[in-house]
Amino acid sequence: MKTTKLKISLLFSLALTVVLLVTTVTTKAEDSTSEITNVTLTEDGVLSWEGDAPCYEIYLRSENDSESFYLENGKKSVNLNDEFFNFTSMNQITIYAKLDRNTQYNPIVHCDLYFAYDDTSANPVYTVTQPSGTITDVVLEKDGNVTWNSDALWFYTTSDGTVSYPSTRKYDVVDDFLYRNSGDVVEYSIISTLEAGHYTPGELAAPLDKYSFYVKRDTTGADPVYTVVEPIEPLDIEVSLSVAEGVDVKADSEHVSLRGYSLITAFPSEKPDGFDEEYLEPLNAGEWYYVALELAAADGYFFNDGITVNVNGGEGECEIDQANVGKRNSTIVVYTKVKATGAEQSTLSFTGVENIEAVTKNVGESVTLPVVTKDGYDFSKWVVVDTDGNEVEGAQSYNEGATFTFGTDDCILKAVWTEKETPVIKGDVGETPVIKGNVDETPKTGDTSALYLFAVLMAISAVAVTVSGKKNRV
Numbered sequence: 001m002k003t004t005k006l007k008i009s010l011l012f013s014l015a016l017t018v019v020l021l022v023t024t025v026t027t028k029a030e031d032s033t034s035e036i037t038n039v040t041l042t043e044d045g046v047l048s049w050e051g052d053a054p055c056y057e058i059y060l061r062s063e064n065d066s067e068s069f070y071l072e073n074g075k076k077s078v079n080l081n082d083e084f085f086n087f088t089s090m091n092q093i094t095i096y097a098k099l100d101r102n103t104q105y106n107p108i109v110h111c112d113l114y115f116a117y118d119d120t121s122a123n124p125v126y127t128v129t130q131p132s133g134t135i136t137d138v139v140l141e142k143d144g145n146v147t148w149n150s151d152a153l154w155f156y157t158t159s160d161g162t163v164s165y166p167s168t169r170k171y172d173v174v175d176d177f178l179y180r181n182s183g184d185v186v187e188y189s190i191i192s193t194l195e196a197g198h199y200t201p202g203e204l205a206a207p208l209d210k211y212s213f214y215v216k217r218d219t220t221g222a223d224p225v226y227t228v229v230e231p232i233e234p235l236d237i238e239v240s241l242s243v244a245e246g247v248d249v250k251a252d253s254e255h256v257s258l259r260g261y262s263l264i265t266a267f268p269s270e271k272p273d274g275f276d277e278e279y280l281e282p283l284n285a286g287e288w289y290y291v292a293l294e295l296a297a298a299d300g301y302f303f304n305d306g307i308t309v310n311v312n313g314g315e316g317e318c319e320i321d322q323a324n325v326g327k328r329n330s331t332i333v334v335y336t337k338v339k340a341t342g343a344e345q346s347t348l349s350f351t352g353v354e355n356i357e358a359v360t361k362n363v364g365e366s367v368t369l370p371v372v373t374k375d376g377y378d379f380s381k382w383v384v385v386d387t388d389g390n391e392v393e394g395a396q397s398y399n400e401g402a403t404f405t406f407g408t409d410d411c412i413l414k415a416v417w418t419e420k421e422t423p424v425i426k427g428d429v430g431e432t433p434v435i436k437g438n439v440d441e442t443p444k445t446g447d448t449s450a451l452y453l454f455a456v457l458m459a460i461s462a463v464a465v466t467v468s469g470k471k472n473r474v
Contacts, residue, residue: 053097133192133208154195244343352415
């Protein structure tokens with residue numbers, strides 16, 4: 001009987017001891033601060049820390065490998081050289097404090113440590129470091145594959161805001177599902193980070209570096225082709241509308257071409273819903289017209305949704321038709337109001353002559369220059385002079401009756417004259433002068449010769465009378 005009571009007493013004492021031990025261990029675990037402090041990694045690969053958690057999970061990550069193992073019973077150090085692990089140039093260790101292998105603290109307690117691994121010497125060297133995360137050597141292949149370099153270990157990629165799960169790989173493929181039509185453009189980004197996904201999957205940690213670019217997909221060929229393109233912004237356009245010339249458009253950018261333009265209608269109170277693709281004829285100077293411009297991006301460029309277009313020559317706000325442009329596109333349609341002007345004209349005026357009025361005509365039209373006279377002078381030519389009356393060096397000269405064509409600048413023509421030849425006067429003083437000029441004259445004997453001739457004739461007549469008288473006497 002005593003033996004039985006003794007056995008019962010011993011069993012009760014043993015059970016009580018076990019309960020007390022379990023309670024003590026549990027209480028100690030529950031009372032643990034779970035802090036992880038004084039983490040060190042020696043050059044020869046010994047990792048150690050301080051803490052009072054009953055269990056620790058060690059998680060190793062490299063670019064090409066990952067591994068986890070547990071330390072229990074208060075053990076707080078490990079030699080990494082004992083692990084068969086594929087270390088790379090940049091590696092990460094995460095130490096988790098745990099209640100046991102299957103139970104995490106709440107909240108999760110961890111410590112991250114990055115280190116570089118150099119195995120070029122006889123004994124590997126471990127060096128605690130912090131990656132810069134700088135992203136370089138980004139290459140987009142035509143098939144949509146993207147590669148890059150960085151000393152970071154973790155990367156996210158985004159395509160138009162769609163964030164991928166963090167990965168240690170340094171390559172990716174542009175998400176094809178984001179494209180709807182050939183020529184669509186998406187923004188693609190590579191983000192290096194101190195990875196946060198192991199506490200909250202998909203959570204994006206603060207980035208170390210971000211590299212963004214735009215990708216265009218062309219599906220006109222047998223296989224899709226992906227290329228990097230650049231946004232156009234801002235854009236300056238000059239628009240003029242002339243009765244004679246129609247619409248003149250100039251884009252101040254080598255990255256855009258003018259695919260075409262259409263007049264809509266004479267300016268009403270508001271832009272109509274539709275527009276006529278054909279030009280309006282005739283245009284009226286002074287009236288307002290809506291002009292629709294379809295602009296096409298040159299190869300390698302696109303119009304962003306934030307494109308700013310400044311229209312010179314238009315009035316009022318420039319409007320980009322959102323119905324004709326997606327978030328990013330290779331073409332946009334721009335509407336603007338333009339006031340039609342008359343044909344470009346210039347004025348021809350005259351100097352050096354009287355009573356000839358100035359003539360104003362459209363550029364490119366012609367007139368016949370007038371025939372002019374001036375007493376005592378002969379006309380030589382027309383010359384071009386400036387507003388001060390000085391002949392313009394190198395300018396064309398014109399003959400009377402020549403054809404003059406109006407240019408874009410006003411012109412002044414000056415008549416050049418030469419004085420006529422001085423008259424020659426012959427005869428005695430007091431007699432009426434005979435003017436020798438442009439008159440057809442016959443030779444004359446002169447007044448003195450006539451008197452001598454008359455005297456001779458009279459003498460001959462006298463001799464004849466005398467002879468005749470003598471004969472009569474005989």
